[in-house]
Amino acid sequence: MSKVGAAACETLTRLGRALPVDPAVLTDGQLIRLVEDAEAAQRQVGAVKLAVAAEMARRSAADDPGSLARRLGFKTAAAALSGLTGSSGREAQRLVTEAADLAGLPAVEAAVLDGRIGREAAAAISGELKKAASTADAGDLEAAQTELVELAVSTGADEVRAKAAETAAGLTVEVVQEQAKKAMAERFFWMSPVIDGSARVSGRLPTGHASVIKSVLDGLRNPKGKKTVTFQPVAEDAPGDARTAxxxxxxxxxxxxxxxxxxxxxxxxxxxxxxxxxxxxxxxxxxxxxxxxxxxxxxxxxxxxxxxxxxxxxxxxxxxxxxxxxxxxGRSTRGFTRRQRRAISLRDGGTCLIPDCSVPAQWCEVHHVISYRDGGATDIGNGVNLCWFHHHDIDTGPWQIRMTNGTPEVRYAYGGRTIDWKPVGNGTAAHLQTTAPPGAPPPLQ
Known part of the structure; x- marks a missing residue:
């Protein structure tokens, strides 16, 4: 980093001539000039702070036994800056990071040091261009810096950031295309035979494949919306989900x-x-x-x-x-039909029946409340939506289910406490019946 503050004296002197001042008594023109002078001074002070942070970091290398930060009683350059200035550790670390980013972008660094652009605009540029710095052509990278600096002189940081992101993407088009081609060629998914009750899986997925899967899993981990229930167990007694992520x-x-x-x-x-x-x-x-x-x-x-x-x-x-x-x-026995599942989902509120479980109905299994082995029918009056986890544990876990006049009811026994049967589901559709009155359409199948 070269000398800083060449124009600082003139800028600060110009601001100093206007101080002290009561902005309320200024004319519109005077107020505008004060805003401009204050911002110019801020850019100059910001440049000095970045230069100081860069030098503090250079003198405080982690592997240097004579580290300035250590001699001052601090572990890092950022900690030393925070201690010396009273600024937050976050702001001090931001200064050190911004200074390091500028070191790889000389045209942007020069614009900051001479006060043409401020810290915010410089961070917007460097934050994007550093993503492309390792792979972009040196000439293209230099031209991009010059273009973005010129933009930053005349426009706001938000527009600069958007343009910098666009420019950085353009610098890495060929690299991204090669990475995508390689990822597609190397994609695979493998599942082993079942051994000792489980199978191993592994794979490598391109970004698009991974994004689809991640979006689905993210949605299931953090579902939006709330199921309509008429029963809510006491929080300290209710069984929680003990599964790991x-x-x-x-x-x-x-x-x-x-x-x-x-x-x-x-x-x-x-x-x-x-x-x-x-x-x-x-x-x-x-x-x-x-x-x-x-x-x-x-x-x-x-x-x-x-x-x-x-x-x-x-x-x-x-x-x-x-x-x-x-x-x-025996003959093959099919499960619940799509029409039955839709009716059950309407009745049960669109999610797993168990209170506080938000797994959407389309991901659920339909559970026979009375087992088909015990003569239970495969119709909407004997089916409820359960996610795989609660379905798996329904016969041994704390939750129990029964149907009363077409309405599902649940109860639980947990931690030595049993809560009596309570209805669960969407009250406006809680009485769908499996048998139709005379003259009505046949029941859903």
Whole structure:
């Protein structure tokens, strides 16, 4: 950084001649000149502060045993500046950072040091151009600095920042294109076979692919809107979501594919919908302690997972006797239809039924309140929306569900306290029935 303040004396002297002053007694012309002189002086003082910060940083290198900051009793140059001036640590660090950024942009630095542009405009330029400095052509980068400095002399920092962003993008077009081409060539997604109850996944995604997935996960992590409920548990007694962020994202990712699997646009497998195969002995099936095998997956899972999956996909029971002979090959049973799901979503408020869970209905599974194994019907009077997590835990967790005259009700037992049954859902649509009165259209199927 070269000498600073060549024009400072003249600028500060001009301002000094106007002081002290009561702005209220000035004419319009005098007030305008005072504003201009004060801003010019501010630019000169800002330039001196940047020059001082740059030199303080140079004399306070972390690996220098004679660091000036350390001799003053501070760890860093920014801390020393803050201590010496009484400014905030944030402002001191901003000064050091701005000075370092300007060091790589000599044309912008020179404009700051001679007071032609202020700190704010310089930061707007350097903040964008430094993104392109390592890859842009040196001549193009120099021309961009000159153009932006000329703009900053005559316009505000906001316009300068917008133009700087546009210019920086133009300097890196070829680099960005090469990066995108490389990312597309290297893209992949891999999932291992299921081993010991789980599969490993890995991958590398281009920016566009990653942005789509991230936007969906962000939306599921931080949903907007509020579900209409008539029951709210006491906060200190209500069961919280104990999942880690990674566990929740794993569940959300599964929800995305479950939604896709229900789509009418999703290709069938060999002309049929995806089917959950449940293979077990008759005695195990009756006791509910059997094993299930997902199609295309060699490892077994508890039968409870197949029961849950059956709510939204097909299921086909393969029953064996104790010697391994096939006793029965059941017919595939489809889950709730799209029209049924829409009606249930309207009734339940558009999200998971469990209070305080905001997972949207389209990501939910429809749970048979009375299990289909126990004769429960697949109709809207026996179905409620549950996110995968709450559906998974509904038989063992604190929440319980029942239907009363077409309205879902929940209760919970947690921390030694049980709250009695309360209705949940959208009260204006809480009484959708599965049987129609005489002359009415048939029930939704």
């Amino acid at each position: 990674g566990q929740a994202d794993a569940d959300h990712l599964r929800d995305v594919f479950a939604l896709a699997a229900r789509s009418v646009d999703m290709p069938d497998m060999a002309g049929d919908h995806p089917t959950v195969w449940l293979s077990t002995t008759l005695s195990e099936l009756e006791s509910g302690a059997g094993l299930a095998f997902y199609a295309g997956t060699p490892g077994p899972v508890p039968a409870s997972e197949a029961v849950q999956a059956a709510c939204t996909g097909g299921t086909q029971a393969v029953i064996f006797d104790d010697q391994g002979a096939v006793l029965n090959l």
